[in-house]
Amino acid sequence: MLNEVGKIIAHFPNSLLAIILTNVILIAGFVFGKLLLYKFENKVKFMSLFTVFISVVMVAYFISIIWFSLSNLYNGNAVYAAMFPIFLFLPFIIGHFASYEKIQYYTNVQILTLVISLLLAFSFI
Amino acid sequence: MAESLDFEFKHESCKRAVLLFHGMTGSPFEMKKLGKALFEADFDVFCYCLPGHGTSPISIKTVRWEDWYIDSTSHYRALSKAYDEVYLGGLCMGAVLALAIASEYSDVKGILSLSTTLFLDGWTIPWYNFLMPMGLHTILRYYYSFPEREPYGLKNEVLRKKIAALQKKNTVALDNYPMSCIYELLKMSRAAQKNMYKVKSPVLLMHAKEDDLTSPKSAEFVYKNISSNIREYIELENSYHLVVMDNERDFVFAKCIEFLNKISQYAPREVALC
Numbered sequence: 001m002l003n004e005v006g007k008i009i010a011h012f013p014n015s016l017l018a019i020i021l022t023n024v025i026l027i028a029g030f031v032f033g034k035l036l037l038y039k040f041e042n043k044v045k046f047m048s049l050f051t052v053f054i055s056v057v058m059v060a061y062f063i064s065i066i067w068f069s070l071s072n073l074y075n076g077n078a079v080y081a082a083m084f085p086i087f088l089f090l091p092f093i094i095g096h097f098a099s100y101e102k103i104q105y106y107t108n109v110q111i112l113t114l115v116i117s118l119l120l121a122f123s124f125i
Numbered sequence: 126m127a128e129s130l131d132f133e134f135k136h137e138s139c140k141r142a143v144l145l146f147h148g149m150t151g152s153p154f155e156m157k158k159l160g161k162a163l164f165e166a167d168f169d170v171f172c173y174c175l176p177g178h179g180t181s182p183i184s185i186k187t188v189r190w191e192d193w194y195i196d197s198t199s200h201y202r203a204l205s206k207a208y209d210e211v212y213l214g215g216l217c218m219g220a221v222l223a224l225a226i227a228s229e230y231s232d233v234k235g236i237l238s239l240s241t242t243l244f245l246d247g248w249t250i251p252w253y254n255f256l257m258p259m260g261l262h263t264i265l266r267y268y269y270s271f272p273e274r275e276p277y278g279l280k281n282e283v284l285r286k287k288i289a290a291l292q293k294k295n296t297v298a299l300d301n302y303p304m305s306c307i308y309e310l311l312k313m314s315r316a317a318q319k320n321m322y323k324v325k326s327p328v329l330l331m332h333a334k335e336d337d338l339t340s341p342k343s344a345e346f347v348y349k350n351i352s353s354n355i356r357e358y359i360e361l362e363n364s365y366h367l368v369v370m371d372n373e374r375d376f377v378f379a380k381c382i383e384f385l386n387k388i389s390q391y392a393p394r395e396v397a398l399c
Binding site: 056103 | 253259264272305
């Protein structure tokens, strides 16, 4: 069974794998942040390291989106090539409107956009 | 930080006042010694906690730079009705605030701009600073706090230990800079930079050469871009960011008093003649 899954994954383009991987880590990270933000708020060092980690993954996520879009453009999949770059801007748009009082709500919106981009990535398969 | 740290030092029938602004995540405590020195030099001195400061660590995350600006200008307007001469003075973010107010109110008599923080480019800024835009412009800014670390803005090691102990208790300042607060500071800095040319009041800039939080680039930017006829820039050799508490604080106080007396109509006669 695992071998079968491995064989299927081996056929995925690397850019798609990168999007899926970074997406899953980001979703897990934001869910963790949302659920445990208040518990760890006074542990400044932990929260700093956690946020730096998420930032690094977010950079990787952006790079993988650009990579995926360019490779789709090269292969003639104009729809995917045009659709994915939207997800480059969404975290900044959400960030622009976010406030501390509504952080839970905006974190949910952020998670939702990540889930949508993950589903879109899966639809490519 | 429940106890109010605001202070007002007043003489009877004084005609000149200095309104001081503390730094980001700080409190009027850090301005108290400068306040006392100015009071002894015949100025009435006022310093109030900026919105979001001096209450709880949470409230600083909900504050906007416009709140700081509106609150400070209301204090300035109240003082300008009561005094013939009103001077502004600030440390770090307080200096940016003073310059922002002076760009709108041309009747500000003079500005003491200490460790002006327009750019966060000091030597204690962590190596992962290049990720800052990612933290600032996404929801991550409400998760991240930049931990206050050695040297706590102080070159003086004895003082550093005392301040570190006080900061751990969150009694006089927070032991971290929430990213959301940095975001608001940088937004205010951008607004202040845009209007810097409107500043026509005399300005004294003092900045430590080895400032750990913000390099002298900020002070140089102000010096080059203001329109004031009277402007002075002094670079400090033996201090870090908290110049009003560090090794050269007495020199800083003396220079501030000398500068204000030089531009004041109500300066003691022997001082004015100098």
